[in-house]
């Protein structure tokens with residue numbers, strides 16, 4: 001507005017006036033530039049006053065930590081308890097915003113969810129990988145975006161372990177060893193074993209098998225005569241056990257199930273076949289979920305090796321520590337027990353899942 005008023009007062013009737021006009025134009029341009037600079041400075045100051053605007057590309061201005069979590073699905077009682085632990089712990093912490101995504105057992109859905117979290121600029125990404133391999137590219141994308149990744153429950157198989165900051169969860173190899181050691185302690189060293197494996201390519205299926213085989217290899221009488229995946233589900237366990245019984249029938253002495261849900265499905269198949277689970281066929285499984293305790297109280301399952309799904313508190317402790325700039329351990333191992341059927345009735349009411 002000021003520029004227009006001055007301009008209307010000047011004319012270009014002689015050299016002096018023309019000169020004046022030129023000077024005034026330069027002056028006005030300088031003034032305009034200065035004003036633009038001022039406006040720009042004020043804008044920058046306003047932007048910088050918004051806390052955390054540039055932290056990890058995150059827009060949060062309320063000090064909250066946004067955690068994107070990609071869960072495998074709901075294939076077992078263990079998984080349901082794990083989801084509950086994560087969601088209820090997030091709800092307890094007022095500084096945590098949880099973005100939860102269910103992959104319905106599909107790796108492609110997990111990869112999509114992680115990409116969405118990256119695009120949203122969350123502070124931390126956490127996930128329980130359905131299988132070990134195939135996550136390299138998306139983890140690189142997260143690293144490039146400056147978003148730390150926490151692995152919960154299951155590990156990934158990547159060459160560069162700087163792609164994730166920590167892995168919290170059970171020692172699956174040790175769980176397999178514990179199952180085999182229990183059989184040996186009970187003197188069950190001359191037995192035909194059938195094995196119900198977890199999801200093909202998943203860390204617990206690979207590791208539990210490894211640990212179990214490592215221990216039984218010292219016992220020539222312990223033979224795995226059939227092994228197949230039941231995908232960690234009750235229906236899978238039942239279906240595969242039916243096939244094992246059809247092929248081997250009374251020849252089977254021991255069932256090693258990679259989780260309780262498959263063992264419970266298999267118990268049904270054994271009963272329908274006309275054998276007594278827990279007696280005719282000794283059953284060893286992993287997880288220690290409530291259903292396993294009920295089966296043990298009923299005398300149908302012999303032992304369960306604990307694998308705790310209660311990872312929520314650890315997960316958010318780690319996310320908070322990361323946001324405070326603290327260094328956290330690369331591996332956080334869950335402490336676990338073994339529960340034989342003899343203690344089931346005493347322990348069942350104290351179980352949290």
Ligand code: AHR
Pocket residue numbers: 075076077078079153154204232258259260261286287307
């Ligand atoms: O990764 C943990 C395993 O996944 C549990 O043993 C099983 O029940 C679950 O589905």
